[in-house]
Amino acid sequence: MKDFSYYAPTQVVFGRGTEDQVSDLIRKYGGSKVLVHYGGGSAVRSGLLSRITAGLEAAGIAYVTLGGVVPNPRLSMVRRGIGLCREQGVDFLLAVGGGSVIDSCKAISMGVPYEGDVWDFYAGKAKPSEWLPVGCVLTLPASGSEMSDSSVITNDDGGIKKGFNTDGYRCRFAVMDPELTYTLPAWQTACGAVDIMMHTMERYFSKDDDMAVTDALAEGLLRTVLSVAPKVLAQPRSYVLRSQLMWAGSLSHNGLTGCGTTGDWATHKLEHELSGMFDVSHGAGLAALWGSWARYVRKENMSRFVRFAVNVMGVEQDFRSPEATAEAGICALEDFFRSLGMPVSIHELTGREITDAEIAEMADKCSGWGTMSVGSLMKLSRSDMENIYRMAR
Numbered sequence: 001m002k003d004f005s006y007y008a009p010t011q012v013v014f015g016r017g018t019e020d021q022v023s024d025l026i027r028k029y030g031g032s033k034v035l036v037h038y039g040g041g042s043a044v045r046s047g048l049l050s051r052i053t054a055g056l057e058a059a060g061i062a063y064v065t066l067g068g069v070v071p072n073p074r075l076s077m078v079r080r081g082i083g084l085c086r087e088q089g090v091d092f093l094l095a096v097g098g099g100s101v102i103d104s105c106k107a108i109s110m111g112v113p114y115e116g117d118v119w120d121f122y123a124g125k126a127k128p129s130e131w132l133p134v135g136c137v138l139t140l141p142a143s144g145s146e147m148s149d150s151s152v153i154t155n156d157d158g159g160i161k162k163g164f165n166t167d168g169y170r171c172r173f174a175v176m177d178p179e180l181t182y183t184l185p186a187w188q189t190a191c192g193a194v195d196i197m198m199h200t201m202e203r204y205f206s207k208d209d210d211m212a213v214t215d216a217l218a219e220g221l222l223r224t225v226l227s228v229a230p231k232v233l234a235q236p237r238s239y240v241l242r243s244q245l246m247w248a249g250s251l252s253h254n255g256l257t258g259c260g261t262t263g264d265w266a267t268h269k270l271e272h273e274l275s276g277m278f279d280v281s282h283g284a285g286l287a288a289l290w291g292s293w294a295r296y297v298r299k300e301n302m303s304r305f306v307r308f309a310v311n312v313m314g315v316e317q318d319f320r321s322p323e324a325t326a327e328a329g330i331c332a333l334e335d336f337f338r339s340l341g342m343p344v345s346i347h348e349l350t351g352r353e354i355t356d357a358e359i360a361e362m363a364d365k366c367s368g369w370g371t372m373s374v375g376s377l378m379k380l381s382r383s384d385m386e387n388i389y390r391m392a393r
Protein backbone atom coordinates (compact mmCIF):
# COMPACT_ATOMS: atom_id res chain seq x y z
CA MET A 1 0.00 0.00 0.00
CA LYS A 2 1.53 3.31 -1.10
CA ASP A 3 1.46 6.31 1.26
CA PHE A 4 -1.32 8.69 0.35
CA SER A 5 -3.10 11.90 1.24
CA TYR A 6 -6.85 11.86 0.77
CA TYR A 7 -8.54 15.26 0.57
CA ALA A 8 -12.14 15.65 -0.59
CA PRO A 9 -13.44 18.92 0.87
CA THR A 10 -16.38 19.48 -1.52
CA GLN A 11 -19.79 19.70 0.15
CA VAL A 12 -22.06 17.37 -1.82
CA VAL A 13 -25.76 18.25 -1.77
CA PHE A 14 -27.49 15.34 -3.46
CA GLY A 15 -31.16 14.80 -4.29
CA ARG A 16 -34.31 16.03 -5.98
CA GLY A 17 -34.69 19.80 -6.11
CA THR A 18 -31.34 20.48 -4.43
CA GLU A 19 -30.65 23.26 -6.96
CA ASP A 20 -33.05 25.35 -4.83
CA GLN A 21 -30.28 25.50 -2.21
CA VAL A 22 -27.75 27.19 -4.49
CA SER A 23 -28.21 30.73 -3.13
CA ASP A 24 -27.81 29.57 0.48
CA LEU A 25 -24.69 27.65 -0.46
CA ILE A 26 -23.16 30.63 -2.26
CA ARG A 27 -23.75 32.79 0.80
CA LYS A 28 -22.31 30.11 3.06
CA TYR A 29 -19.09 30.12 1.02
CA GLY A 30 -18.81 33.90 0.96
CA GLY A 31 -20.15 34.83 -2.49
CA SER A 32 -21.78 38.22 -3.00
CA LYS A 33 -21.29 38.77 -6.75
CA VAL A 34 -21.54 35.66 -8.86
CA LEU A 35 -20.56 34.60 -12.38
CA VAL A 36 -23.09 32.01 -13.56
CA HIS A 37 -21.24 30.04 -16.25
CA TYR A 38 -23.00 27.57 -18.57
CA GLY A 39 -22.73 25.73 -21.88
CA GLY A 40 -24.34 25.72 -25.27
CA GLY A 41 -27.96 25.80 -24.20
CA SER A 42 -29.15 22.62 -22.46
CA ALA A 43 -29.44 24.46 -19.13
CA VAL A 44 -31.42 27.23 -20.84
CA ARG A 45 -33.78 24.80 -22.61
CA SER A 46 -34.47 22.78 -19.46
CA GLY A 47 -35.32 25.93 -17.49
CA LEU A 48 -32.57 25.18 -14.96
CA LEU A 49 -30.71 28.42 -15.62
CA SER A 50 -33.74 30.62 -15.13
CA ARG A 51 -34.64 28.77 -11.91
CA ILE A 52 -31.15 29.43 -10.58
CA THR A 53 -31.04 33.10 -11.56
CA ALA A 54 -34.54 33.61 -10.12
CA GLY A 55 -33.28 32.07 -6.87
CA LEU A 56 -30.30 34.45 -6.81
CA GLU A 57 -32.55 37.45 -7.40
CA ALA A 58 -34.92 36.36 -4.64
CA ALA A 59 -31.94 36.02 -2.29
CA GLY A 60 -30.60 39.46 -3.28
CA ILE A 61 -27.34 38.06 -4.68
CA ALA A 62 -25.94 40.01 -7.64
CA TYR A 63 -24.82 38.00 -10.66
CA VAL A 64 -23.68 38.12 -14.27
CA THR A 65 -24.05 35.26 -16.75
CA LEU A 66 -21.68 33.86 -19.35
CA GLY A 67 -22.86 31.01 -21.57
CA GLY A 68 -21.38 29.29 -24.60
CA VAL A 69 -18.83 26.89 -23.11
CA VAL A 70 -18.27 24.13 -25.68
CA PRO A 71 -17.25 20.49 -25.03
CA ASN A 72 -13.44 20.38 -24.78
CA PRO A 73 -13.63 23.91 -23.30
CA ARG A 74 -11.54 26.59 -24.92
CA LEU A 75 -8.94 28.94 -23.52
CA SER A 76 -10.53 31.83 -25.44
CA MET A 77 -13.73 31.45 -23.38
CA VAL A 78 -11.70 31.27 -20.17
CA ARG A 79 -10.00 34.54 -21.07
CA ARG A 80 -13.40 36.14 -21.77
CA GLY A 81 -14.62 34.96 -18.38
CA ILE A 82 -11.56 36.38 -16.63
CA GLY A 83 -12.15 39.78 -18.25
CA LEU A 84 -15.82 39.78 -17.30
CA CYS A 85 -15.15 38.80 -13.68
CA ARG A 86 -12.56 41.55 -13.26
CA GLU A 87 -14.79 44.15 -14.86
CA GLN A 88 -17.82 43.16 -12.75
CA GLY A 89 -16.04 42.54 -9.42
CA VAL A 90 -17.14 38.91 -9.27
CA ASP A 91 -16.14 37.05 -6.08
CA PHE A 92 -17.77 33.63 -6.64
CA LEU A 93 -18.12 31.35 -9.69
CA LEU A 94 -21.07 29.03 -10.26
CA ALA A 95 -20.80 26.36 -12.97
CA VAL A 96 -24.10 25.03 -14.29
CA GLY A 97 -23.37 22.07 -16.56
CA GLY A 98 -21.02 19.16 -17.14
CA GLY A 99 -17.26 18.80 -16.92
CA SER A 100 -16.53 21.34 -19.64
CA VAL A 101 -18.40 24.14 -17.86
CA ILE A 102 -16.91 23.24 -14.48
CA ASP A 103 -13.38 23.11 -15.93
CA SER A 104 -13.85 26.45 -17.65
CA CYS A 105 -15.06 27.94 -14.36
CA LYS A 106 -12.09 26.53 -12.49
CA ALA A 107 -9.67 28.06 -14.99
CA ILE A 108 -11.37 31.45 -14.72
CA SER A 109 -11.15 31.21 -10.92
CA MET A 110 -7.35 30.96 -11.12
CA GLY A 111 -6.98 33.51 -13.88
CA VAL A 112 -8.82 36.41 -12.23
CA PRO A 113 -6.26 37.15 -9.48
CA TYR A 114 -3.24 36.21 -11.64
CA GLU A 115 -1.33 38.95 -13.42
CA GLY A 116 0.02 36.71 -16.18
CA ASP A 117 -1.84 34.56 -18.70
CA VAL A 118 -3.87 31.70 -17.19
CA TRP A 119 -2.38 29.23 -19.75
CA ASP A 120 0.88 29.55 -17.77
CA PHE A 121 -0.60 27.15 -15.19
CA TYR A 122 -1.53 24.55 -17.82
CA ALA A 123 1.82 24.93 -19.57
CA GLY A 124 3.65 24.32 -16.29
CA LYS A 125 5.16 27.82 -16.20
CA ALA A 126 3.49 29.05 -13.00
CA LYS A 127 1.80 27.86 -9.83
CA PRO A 128 -1.30 29.62 -8.50
CA SER A 129 -1.25 31.19 -5.05
CA GLU A 130 -4.80 32.55 -4.93
CA TRP A 131 -8.13 31.84 -6.62
CA LEU A 132 -11.83 32.60 -6.44
CA PRO A 133 -14.17 29.99 -4.94
CA VAL A 134 -16.18 27.78 -7.32
CA GLY A 135 -19.42 25.87 -6.79
CA CYS A 136 -21.34 23.77 -9.30
CA VAL A 137 -24.70 22.42 -10.28
CA LEU A 138 -23.85 19.19 -12.10
CA THR A 139 -25.94 18.17 -15.12
CA LEU A 140 -23.77 15.35 -16.51
CA PRO A 141 -22.18 12.53 -14.50
CA ALA A 142 -18.90 11.81 -16.29
CA SER A 143 -15.81 13.92 -15.68
CA GLY A 144 -15.92 13.87 -11.87
CA SER A 145 -14.81 17.51 -12.02
CA GLU A 146 -17.40 18.35 -9.36
CA MET A 147 -15.09 16.77 -6.76
CA SER A 148 -11.75 16.48 -8.54
CA ASP A 149 -8.71 18.73 -8.24
CA SER A 150 -8.31 19.17 -11.97
CA SER A 151 -9.39 21.22 -14.96
CA VAL A 152 -8.72 20.36 -18.60
CA ILE A 153 -8.61 23.19 -21.15
CA THR A 154 -7.97 23.26 -24.90
CA ASN A 155 -5.82 26.05 -26.26
CA ASP A 156 -7.52 27.27 -29.45
CA ASP A 157 -4.07 27.94 -30.81
CA GLY A 158 -2.90 24.51 -32.02
CA GLY A 159 -5.65 22.41 -30.40
CA ILE A 160 -3.42 21.61 -27.43
CA LYS A 161 -5.46 20.10 -24.59
CA LYS A 162 -3.87 20.17 -21.17
CA GLY A 163 -4.92 19.44 -17.63
CA PHE A 164 -3.85 21.23 -14.48
CA ASN A 165 -4.26 19.85 -10.95
CA THR A 166 -4.32 21.76 -7.69
CA ASP A 167 -6.33 21.51 -4.49
CA GLY A 168 -7.49 25.04 -5.25
CA TYR A 169 -9.58 23.47 -8.02
CA ARG A 170 -11.83 21.57 -5.58
CA CYS A 171 -15.37 22.92 -5.76
CA ARG A 172 -16.70 24.36 -2.49
CA PHE A 173 -19.99 22.63 -3.15
CA ALA A 174 -21.50 20.32 -5.75
CA VAL A 175 -25.26 20.28 -6.15
CA MET A 176 -26.35 16.97 -7.69
CA ASP A 177 -29.95 16.42 -8.64
CA PRO A 178 -30.26 13.21 -10.71
CA GLU A 179 -33.45 14.57 -12.30
CA LEU A 180 -31.31 17.20 -14.08
CA THR A 181 -29.70 14.36 -16.05
CA TYR A 182 -32.96 13.02 -17.55
CA THR A 183 -32.49 15.21 -20.64
CA LEU A 184 -29.06 13.80 -21.50
CA PRO A 185 -28.84 12.23 -24.95
CA ALA A 186 -27.96 8.49 -24.92
CA TRP A 187 -24.55 9.27 -26.45
CA GLN A 188 -23.56 11.62 -23.60
CA THR A 189 -24.88 9.19 -20.97
CA ALA A 190 -22.76 6.42 -22.52
CA CYS A 191 -19.65 8.63 -22.82
CA GLY A 192 -20.17 9.50 -19.17
CA ALA A 193 -20.37 5.85 -18.11
CA VAL A 194 -17.07 5.10 -19.90
CA ASP A 195 -15.34 8.09 -18.32
CA ILE A 196 -16.62 7.14 -14.86
CA MET A 197 -15.25 3.61 -15.24
CA MET A 198 -11.96 4.85 -16.62
CA HIS A 199 -11.30 7.18 -13.67
CA THR A 200 -11.30 4.15 -11.38
CA MET A 201 -9.52 1.88 -13.87
CA GLU A 202 -6.68 4.38 -14.31
CA ARG A 203 -6.07 3.97 -10.58
CA TYR A 204 -6.76 0.21 -10.45
CA PHE A 205 -4.28 -0.83 -13.13
CA SER A 206 -0.99 -0.21 -11.38
CA LYS A 207 1.97 -2.28 -10.28
CA ASP A 208 0.65 -2.26 -6.71
CA ASP A 209 -1.21 -5.34 -5.48
CA ASP A 210 -1.71 -4.79 -1.78
CA MET A 211 -4.62 -2.37 -1.27
CA ALA A 212 -7.54 -4.68 -0.48
CA VAL A 213 -9.99 -1.98 0.69
CA THR A 214 -9.32 0.25 -2.30
CA ASP A 215 -9.61 -2.72 -4.68
CA ALA A 216 -12.94 -3.74 -3.16
CA LEU A 217 -14.30 -0.20 -3.53
CA ALA A 218 -12.98 0.01 -7.10
CA GLU A 219 -14.39 -3.34 -8.20
CA GLY A 220 -17.76 -2.62 -6.59
CA LEU A 221 -17.98 0.75 -8.30
CA LEU A 222 -17.04 -0.75 -11.67
CA ARG A 223 -19.58 -3.58 -11.36
CA THR A 224 -22.25 -1.04 -10.43
CA VAL A 225 -21.62 1.03 -13.56
CA LEU A 226 -21.56 -2.13 -15.70
CA SER A 227 -24.96 -3.07 -14.36
CA VAL A 228 -26.58 0.37 -14.25
CA ALA A 229 -25.44 2.07 -17.47
CA PRO A 230 -27.39 -0.15 -19.93
CA LYS A 231 -30.48 0.17 -17.74
CA VAL A 232 -30.19 3.97 -17.73
CA LEU A 233 -30.12 3.95 -21.53
CA ALA A 234 -33.33 1.87 -21.51
CA GLN A 235 -34.99 3.95 -18.75
CA PRO A 236 -33.55 7.48 -18.98
CA ARG A 237 -36.07 8.90 -16.52
CA SER A 238 -35.42 6.42 -13.72
CA TYR A 239 -34.42 8.42 -10.65
CA VAL A 240 -32.88 5.41 -8.91
CA LEU A 241 -30.72 4.44 -11.89
CA ARG A 242 -29.64 8.01 -12.67
CA SER A 243 -28.70 8.46 -8.99
CA GLN A 244 -26.36 5.46 -9.01
CA LEU A 245 -24.52 6.76 -12.06
CA MET A 246 -24.27 10.28 -10.67
CA TRP A 247 -22.81 9.22 -7.34
CA ALA A 248 -20.45 6.73 -9.01
CA GLY A 249 -19.14 9.59 -11.17
CA SER A 250 -18.12 11.66 -8.17
CA LEU A 251 -16.63 8.82 -6.12
CA SER A 252 -14.68 7.58 -9.12
CA HIS A 253 -12.68 10.77 -9.42
CA ASN A 254 -12.47 12.23 -5.92
CA GLY A 255 -9.46 10.05 -5.07
CA LEU A 256 -11.30 7.39 -3.06
CA THR A 257 -10.66 4.57 -5.53
CA GLY A 258 -6.99 5.49 -5.74
CA CYS A 259 -5.93 5.51 -2.07
CA GLY A 260 -2.71 3.51 -1.83
CA THR A 261 -2.24 2.98 -5.58
CA THR A 262 0.19 4.73 -7.90
CA GLY A 263 -2.28 5.37 -10.72
CA ASP A 264 -1.47 5.08 -14.41
CA TRP A 265 -3.40 7.71 -16.44
CA ALA A 266 -1.79 6.83 -19.78
CA THR A 267 -5.14 6.23 -21.52
CA HIS A 268 -6.32 9.67 -20.40
CA LYS A 269 -3.13 11.35 -21.61
CA LEU A 270 -3.35 9.58 -24.97
CA GLU A 271 -7.04 10.50 -25.24
CA HIS A 272 -6.51 14.18 -24.53
CA GLU A 273 -4.48 14.33 -27.75
CA LEU A 274 -7.35 12.69 -29.65
CA SER A 275 -10.00 15.09 -28.35
CA GLY A 276 -7.60 18.04 -28.72
CA MET A 277 -7.00 17.21 -32.39
CA PHE A 278 -10.38 15.83 -33.49
CA ASP A 279 -12.73 17.54 -31.00
CA VAL A 280 -14.39 14.21 -30.11
CA SER A 281 -16.18 13.37 -26.85
CA HIS A 282 -13.68 12.46 -24.14
CA GLY A 283 -15.51 9.30 -22.99
CA ALA A 284 -15.79 7.98 -26.55
CA GLY A 285 -12.08 8.66 -27.09
CA LEU A 286 -11.23 6.63 -23.99
CA ALA A 287 -13.37 3.71 -25.22
CA ALA A 288 -11.59 3.83 -28.59
CA LEU A 289 -8.14 3.56 -26.99
CA TRP A 290 -8.44 1.47 -23.85
CA GLY A 291 -8.35 -2.04 -25.39
CA SER A 292 -5.19 -1.25 -27.35
CA TRP A 293 -3.50 0.24 -24.30
CA ALA A 294 -4.50 -2.80 -22.22
CA ARG A 295 -3.12 -5.30 -24.74
CA TYR A 296 0.12 -3.32 -25.04
CA VAL A 297 0.85 -3.12 -21.29
CA ARG A 298 -0.82 -6.17 -19.70
CA LYS A 299 2.40 -8.20 -19.52
CA GLU A 300 3.63 -5.69 -16.89
CA ASN A 301 1.08 -7.01 -14.35
CA MET A 302 -0.82 -9.93 -15.87
CA SER A 303 -2.33 -10.97 -12.55
CA ARG A 304 -4.04 -7.59 -12.27
CA PHE A 305 -5.67 -8.03 -15.68
CA VAL A 306 -6.74 -11.56 -14.67
CA ARG A 307 -8.24 -10.21 -11.45
CA PHE A 308 -10.10 -7.52 -13.41
CA ALA A 309 -11.43 -10.12 -15.86
CA VAL A 310 -12.74 -12.36 -13.09
CA ASN A 311 -13.85 -9.91 -10.37
CA VAL A 312 -15.19 -7.11 -12.57
CA MET A 313 -16.11 -8.60 -15.94
CA GLY A 314 -17.29 -11.98 -14.56
CA VAL A 315 -15.01 -13.99 -16.86
CA GLU A 316 -14.38 -17.63 -15.93
CA GLN A 317 -10.71 -18.05 -15.08
CA ASP A 318 -8.61 -20.24 -17.34
CA PHE A 319 -6.05 -21.49 -14.81
CA ARG A 320 -3.75 -22.81 -17.54
CA SER A 321 -3.51 -19.45 -19.28
CA PRO A 322 -3.47 -16.08 -17.51
CA GLU A 323 -3.08 -14.47 -20.95
CA ALA A 324 -6.32 -16.03 -22.18
CA THR A 325 -8.20 -14.87 -19.08
CA ALA A 326 -6.79 -11.35 -19.37
CA GLU A 327 -7.71 -11.19 -23.06
CA ALA A 328 -11.24 -12.41 -22.32
CA GLY A 329 -11.62 -9.59 -19.77
CA ILE A 330 -10.43 -6.96 -22.25
CA CYS A 331 -12.79 -8.33 -24.93
CA ALA A 332 -15.68 -8.36 -22.44
CA LEU A 333 -15.18 -4.68 -21.64
CA GLU A 334 -14.92 -3.81 -25.34
CA ASP A 335 -18.18 -5.69 -25.92
CA PHE A 336 -19.75 -3.69 -23.12
CA PHE A 337 -18.55 -0.40 -24.67
CA ARG A 338 -20.02 -1.51 -28.03
CA SER A 339 -23.32 -2.37 -26.34
CA LEU A 340 -23.51 1.26 -25.15
CA GLY A 341 -22.92 2.48 -28.70
CA MET A 342 -19.31 3.48 -28.00
CA PRO A 343 -16.44 3.10 -30.51
CA VAL A 344 -13.60 0.69 -29.74
CA SER A 345 -11.18 2.00 -32.38
CA ILE A 346 -10.12 5.43 -33.61
CA HIS A 347 -11.61 4.56 -36.99
CA GLU A 348 -15.03 4.06 -35.38
CA LEU A 349 -14.55 7.24 -33.36
CA THR A 350 -13.57 9.63 -36.15
CA GLY A 351 -15.25 7.87 -39.09
CA ARG A 352 -12.00 7.58 -41.03
CA GLU A 353 -8.51 6.10 -40.90
CA ILE A 354 -6.14 8.54 -39.24
CA THR A 355 -2.88 9.24 -41.02
CA ASP A 356 0.69 8.47 -39.97
CA ALA A 357 1.31 12.21 -39.74
CA GLU A 358 -1.61 12.62 -37.31
CA ILE A 359 -0.33 9.73 -35.18
CA ALA A 360 3.14 11.29 -35.12
CA GLU A 361 1.71 14.67 -34.12
CA MET A 362 -0.33 13.18 -31.26
CA ALA A 363 2.68 11.20 -30.01
CA ASP A 364 4.82 14.35 -30.22
CA LYS A 365 2.36 16.39 -28.17
CA CYS A 366 1.69 13.61 -25.65
CA SER A 367 5.40 13.05 -25.04
CA GLY A 368 6.33 16.74 -25.01
CA TRP A 369 8.27 16.14 -28.25
CA GLY A 370 9.99 13.07 -26.82
CA THR A 371 10.93 14.61 -23.47
CA MET A 372 8.32 12.89 -21.26
CA SER A 373 6.86 9.45 -20.70
CA VAL A 374 3.28 8.78 -19.55
CA GLY A 375 1.83 5.96 -17.45
CA SER A 376 3.24 4.04 -14.50
CA LEU A 377 2.16 0.42 -15.05
CA MET A 378 4.37 0.75 -18.10
CA LYS A 379 6.17 4.00 -18.76
CA LEU A 380 5.27 4.78 -22.34
CA SER A 381 7.89 6.44 -24.50
CA ARG A 382 7.02 8.40 -27.61
CA SER A 383 7.38 5.28 -29.77
CA ASP A 384 5.15 3.26 -27.41
CA MET A 385 2.52 5.98 -27.85
CA GLU A 386 2.76 5.71 -31.61
CA ASN A 387 2.42 1.93 -31.37
CA ILE A 388 -0.74 2.19 -29.26
CA TYR A 389 -2.33 4.79 -31.57
CA ARG A 390 -1.52 2.43 -34.48
CA MET A 391 -3.04 -0.57 -32.70
CA ALA A 392 -6.17 1.52 -31.98
CA ARG A 393 -6.35 2.90 -35.50
Ligand code: NZQ
Pocket residue numbers: 038039040041042043069070071072073097098099100101103139140141142143144145148149150151152180181182183184185188191192195253268282283
Ligand atom coordinates in the same frame (compact mmCIF):
# COMPACT_ATOMS: atom_id res chain seq x y z
O1 NZQ B 1 -23.35 22.71 -23.72
P1 NZQ B 1 -24.67 22.17 -23.37
O2 NZQ B 1 -25.78 22.67 -24.22
O3 NZQ B 1 -24.98 22.24 -21.91
O4 NZQ B 1 -24.63 20.59 -23.77
C1 NZQ B 1 -23.74 19.67 -23.15
C2 NZQ B 1 -22.61 19.24 -24.08
O5 NZQ B 1 -22.98 19.37 -25.43
C3 NZQ B 1 -24.49 18.39 -22.93
N1 NZQ B 1 -25.20 18.35 -21.65
C4 NZQ B 1 -24.70 18.51 -20.40
N2 NZQ B 1 -25.66 18.32 -19.50
C5 NZQ B 1 -26.81 18.05 -20.18
C6 NZQ B 1 -26.51 18.08 -21.55
N3 NZQ B 1 -27.46 17.85 -22.50
C7 NZQ B 1 -28.70 17.58 -22.08
N4 NZQ B 1 -29.05 17.52 -20.77
C8 NZQ B 1 -28.13 17.73 -19.78
N5 NZQ B 1 -28.47 17.60 -18.50
O6 NZQ B 1 -23.49 17.37 -22.92
C9 NZQ B 1 -22.45 17.75 -23.82
C10 NZQ B 1 -21.12 17.39 -23.22
O7 NZQ B 1 -20.86 18.18 -22.06
P2 NZQ B 1 -19.40 18.21 -21.43
O8 NZQ B 1 -19.45 19.07 -20.22
O9 NZQ B 1 -18.40 18.52 -22.48
O10 NZQ B 1 -19.17 16.67 -21.02
P3 NZQ B 1 -18.39 16.03 -19.81
O11 NZQ B 1 -19.06 16.28 -18.52
O12 NZQ B 1 -18.15 14.65 -20.21
O13 NZQ B 1 -17.02 16.83 -19.74
C11 NZQ B 1 -16.01 16.56 -20.66
C12 NZQ B 1 -14.80 17.42 -20.40
O14 NZQ B 1 -14.26 17.16 -19.10
C13 NZQ B 1 -12.86 16.86 -19.22
C14 NZQ B 1 -12.79 16.21 -20.57
O15 NZQ B 1 -11.48 16.15 -21.06
C15 NZQ B 1 -13.70 17.11 -21.40
O16 NZQ B 1 -13.02 18.27 -21.79
N6 NZQ B 1 -12.42 16.08 -18.07
C16 NZQ B 1 -12.30 16.74 -16.90
C17 NZQ B 1 -11.84 16.11 -15.76
C18 NZQ B 1 -11.70 16.84 -14.49
N7 NZQ B 1 -11.81 18.17 -14.50
O17 NZQ B 1 -11.44 16.23 -13.43
C19 NZQ B 1 -11.44 14.70 -15.76
C20 NZQ B 1 -11.87 13.95 -16.97
O18 NZQ B 1 -11.01 12.86 -17.15
C21 NZQ B 1 -11.92 14.73 -18.23
O19 NZQ B 1 -10.64 14.81 -18.85
Ligand code: ZN
Pocket residue numbers: 143195198199268282
Ligand atom coordinates in the same frame (compact mmCIF):
# COMPACT_ATOMS: atom_id res chain seq x y z
ZN1 ZN C 1 -11.86 11.24 -17.88
